[in-house]
Amino acid sequence: MQQTYLFFIFLALELVHSPSGARALRFVASSDVSKGQGPVVVTAQGPVQGIYRGSANIFYGIPYAEPPVGSLRWKPPVPKSPWGSTGRTLLGITLPPACPQVGCTWYTPPRGCINVTSEDCLFLNVFTPLNATNLAHLSVMVFIHGGQFTILSGASPNWDGEFMASQGNVVVVNFNYRLGALGFLVTGKQSDSAQGNYGIMDQRLAMTWVQKNIKNFGGNPDEVTLFGQSAGGQSVALHFTSEKSNALFKRAIVESAPFALPFKNYGAAKLLGDYLADALGCLREHMACLRNASADQVAWAAVKVAESVASLQLLELFEPWGPYVDGKEVLVQPIQAFLTGNYQRKPVMMGFTSEEAQGFVCDVWNRTLTVLEYKAVLLATFPEHAAEVFYMYPPLPTDDQKPRLVTLATDYLFGCATKAAVESISHSNSPGSEPVWLYVFNRTSSPAGWGNVTFCYWHVCHGAELTDRENKVLPGISHGYYTVILHCYISQHATNRTSYIQYI
Structure with a gap:
């Protein structure tokens, strides 16, 4: 198997909304295509022309599903119909729009934000080495982006x-x-x-597209690594614990998944839907009225509802919209599946940064957090166990308790559950079976890349391990670190699996 490199990826997007409706794809007559202008690959739907950029071939904006607009809004995704029989070639040379959303730059530096959105947004992008041919059989890495299931874009x-x-x-x-x-x-x-979970269905359809088409791009469909960060990491965990996704990838990487944030049950998800209908001036469950609203109206109403629904549990406020346990797409909470052995027996790596909660805590408290306020947070978050948590995480001998809360929240939301999942997998797997790795990323970030998010300077915030287009790890981490990680993971040199966890 090819040696490859693992580069963790993250930064957020703020999107300026465009009118909803189907996006006009750009085609040219196949007879007019010149390979000197860009590489051409034939997919199951038809030929796609990409671009040569720097050191790779790039194919932007390949539709994997029909536009989820009109009667297809809030319906399972429909595979994209072919265009090849029309004698046309799709021009995959510009970035596709992101899905409708509000508020990306509220949380992150704006430099990674795309400025166009559309409800017709179910596109994927493929990147290949310049020398890749359809006979290359290269390893494939499929990335699921994060963003609380409400913002960002692939x-x-x-x-x-x-x-x-x-x-x-x-x-x-x-x-x-x-x-x-x-x-x-x-x-x-x-x-x-x-009925919810359409975003998860979209992910699975995109992964299915990869299985059917990636060979023509030089990829090996039998050597797919599925990886994602934050909500993308939660998504990877969900697919790792779902039999429906079993045939779509060989190994997985779960980055910074907040396992302590539970997916909703039906009642909580339905309540949120009722409030959205109210915000849009529709009768509850009146789908014609809901479908008549523009995508932008729906996106803004969703933000309004998420900010105002006081009946949600505290942790749900971090991810008001997202998957719910429906017994079909999502059978159980992913962490529950890991702890009870209901997951696929495949190689998996999980991990987190050492200060995941630094950005979240400092964004909420941009001033000194007193001991009294710290106690109030514990009572609100752990009403039945606040005293025990206070004993385990006592106040610091300083005026500001934010660093203590960062440690507690990092452990609670990310670290403890991730370690528990890895321990469970390690103990469940027999010697010689599929390996499991745990990493903790603890290299501090320089100010480069964080913009005005000053509270992440010289810390290890959520997303500190990720890369940017300029080939820099955000911010200032050596590429060699990632070389070591993937050397151990993807190249499978460590084939003599023992019963203990392998640490990176």
Whole structure:
């Protein structure tokens, strides 16, 4: 198997909304295509012409599903119909729009944000080494972006796959999936109701597209690594614990997944859907009215509902929109599946940064956090166990308790559950079976790349391990670190698996 390089990827996007509706794809007559202008690959739907950029071939904006608009809003994704029989070639030379969303730059530096969105957003992007042919059989890395299931896009320049493809000699795929209320609305259980988890269905269809088409780009469909960060990491964990996704990848990397944030049950998801209908001036469960609203109206109403619904549990406020346990797409909470042995027996790496909660805590408290306020946070978060938590995480001998809360929140939201999942997998797997790795990323970040997010300077914030288009690890981490990680993981040199966890 090819040696490849693992480059963790993250940065957020702020999107300026464009009118909803189907995006006009750009085609040229196949007879007019010149390979000197860009590489051409024939997919199951038809030929696609990409671009040569720097050290990789890039194919932007390949549709993997029909536009989820009109009657297809809040319906399972429909595979894209062919265009090849029309004698046309798709021009995959510009970034596709992101899915409708609001508020990316509220949370992250704006330099990674795309400025166009559209409800017609189910596109993927493919990056290959310049010398890749359809006989190359290269390893494939499929990335699922994060963003609380409400923001970001697979097309962000900050997890652009050019550097990874060229330096790692792999084929890289990233993609969009429906977000927020457009991807996860639940209004009922009737056939015409919005039944949620459409974003997860989109992810699975994109992964299916990879299986059917990636060989023509020089990739090996039997050597797919699925990886994602934050909500993307949660998504990878979900697919890792779902039999429906079993045939779509060989190994997985779960980065910074907040396992302590539970997916909703039906009641909580339905309640959120009811409030969205109220915000849009629709009768509850009146799908014609909901579908008549523009994508922008839905996105803004979803933000309003998420900010105002006081009946949500505290942790749900971090991810008001997202998957819910429906017994079909999501059988159980992923962490529960890991702890009970209900997951696929495949190689997996999981990990987190040492200060995941630094950005979240400092964004909420941009001033000194007193001991009294610290105690109040513990009571609100752990009403039945606040005293025990206070004993385990006592106040610091300083005026400001934010550093203590960062440690506690990092452990609670990310670290403890991730370690528990890895321990469970390690103990469940027999010697010689599929390996499991655990990493903790603890190299501090320089100010480069964080913009005005000063509280992440010289810390290890959520996303500190990720790369940008300029081939720099955010911010200032040596590429050699990632070389070591992937050397141990993807190249499978460590084949003599023992019963203990392998640490990176």
